[in-house]
Amino acid sequence: MKRFLNPLIGALVGTCIAWLVIPRVETLIHLSIPVGRWFEVDSVAVADARTGESNRVVLKRAINRPFSATWTVTLMRLTRDGFAHFCSRHGQNDYRPEAVLPPYTDIDWWMNVPANPTCGRLPPGRYVLNIVWRVSVPGLQGKEVRVQSNDFEVLP
Secondary structure (H helix, E strand, C coil): CHHHHHHHHHHHHHHHHHHHHHHHHHHHHHHHCCHHHCEEEEEEEECCEECCCCCEEEEEEEECCCEEEEEEEEEEEEECCEEEEEEEEEEEEEECCCCCCCCCEEHHHHHCCCCCCCCCCCCCEEEEEEEEEEEEECCEEEEEEEEECCCEEEEC
16 A cells, blocks of 8 residues: 555645646746847837927837737826826737838827827926836736836927
8 A cells, every 4th residue: 555655645746846836937937038029119209399289209119029918108297296197098909010100100199189088289398208018928918018208398
């Protein structure tokens, strides 16, 4: 009986160790794969503009492999206490290496003005634009790419 018990205990202990180790190995593999394999953002630059105009936005990005992502674009306005949420927009897209942005984008395009009821033409002030993409690749959840623009102004 003892002869059969030792292999059984060994198999149970081995299975328990595998259940403890394999998820950690998968987590390490997940953490070690950079999101840049799919998507890289170099910069986002926003030009100053006058009231009634829409600030030009230039985003430098590279789509290296197909993926889908949810994204949030947040416009922050300078207050006495620092930059505070002014308006935001979010959505989801399928990204492909051959995809390009329109030749000209501005704040209205990024914030979907006038269709976005929370964000219209900007009043005079200092702003910053933040964008986050939550990249979704099978087996590799939780990868994010974040970028913040320069401070920019809407002049009277």
